[in-house]
Amino acid sequence: MISKNELKLLTSLQQKKYRQKHKLFVAEGAKLVNDLLHSSFVPFRIYAVDNFVRSNPHLEITPVDENTLERISTQKNPHEAVAIFQLPKATEIQQSGLILVLDGVNDPGNLGTILRSCDWFGIESVICSQDTVDAYNPKVVQASMGSIARVKIHYTDLKQFLSESKLPVYFTTLEGKNIYEVKLPKEAIIVMGNEANGISSVLYSVEKQELTIPKFETINTVESLNVAVATAIILNEFRR
């Protein structure tokens, strides 16, 4: 059984301010919950149907029926489990290696997909501007496919971070150098901007190089790539 208070907590965690107040977030679906249980994330409550409970005899789980699972889930067809996890503790920002910086990425699906690509390409840290969508938004957690447990995410003032960093800074823009023709270093900071407006003008005073993924034909085609797609191509170029 789920108490009224638990239900209220679950609903409140859809909102960033309550996630930050309670230091908790929600993950849905057997696969994702299992992935996070096998990470450094600490579970706070697990709600699951019989099948999931039976496969995890060592875990403390609140058993629920399919109807209740549907009620506490934000998904149409929730799969077996919904769990509340503690938000990870803040860590120090990494100052070496390949670092991704996101300036105002808005769409939760894009951020989740970007985290998934970072996990694939071995990017340990993502530094987000304060106006980037919250990484513990349920849609981000979902789209990250568990990568949220492996990639470290920081929210900070980007201008200060970029000004103080000793690594070379690369902005991805529509007017930069052809990325196929630039020799890319192993250690760098890659900056990606907002879906509609790109990188904010306040960051342009930072010392940087601008990179562009070249279009095949330049006339009468789409103006830009999706930001999650562009990020993955840039990461692929730095790692290949």
Added chain:
Amino acid sequence: MISKNELKLLTSLQQKKYRQKHKLFVAEGAKLVNDLLHSSFVPFRIYAVDNFVRSNPHLEITPVDENTLERISTQKNPHEAVAIFQLPKATEIQQSGLILVLDGVNDPGNLGTILRSCDWFGIESVICSQDTVDAYNPKVVQASMGSIARVKIHYTDLKQFLSESKLPVYFTTLEGKNIYEVKLPKEAIIVMGNEANGISSVLYSVEKQELTIPKFETINTVESLNVAVATAIILNEFRR
């Protein structure tokens, strides 16, 4: 004013069967509607607020107020216009160049993003299995950012198409050759599979090479890349 019948038509076009019956589809938002108006697509009805009407004095537009626009839109904050367009006429399937084949891509956002990447990388034709999400689904049209008007989309039996084609066929899988180490031809067919299950087993009898985007580290990371991301990286590798 919008008549009851028009409202009914607009609602029905959310569903594939009515899009195919009426040979019509819907596009929302001033930018997208404008993009499609400047393409080969033929408008059937345009509904828009004053501002859009004033900027397009040469067009036959049904003026609506903000409330009506919101009522006929599937979006929370529709921007200025909603339009119905005719589905494009079927064309012959291209048999040369670089061709993308999608086997059971399910998510409309993924298909739309893939079309946008195809437009960027100059891929003229996308061949979809019959169980791939309909390209004229409003969410696909939206995510394509107008690319739906520039990339030709076909739905067909993939086994037959691949067996009959004379171009070399490349499957993107998790167990193929490292794509950075394979010499890629200018003309080819690239096959991408379903989000959860990859390329269906029925296609495996086709003569092909398998390609993989290598992971940076192979242990304890995410299992796969998002299909729209993987497609874009593969297209980037073929075009770079």
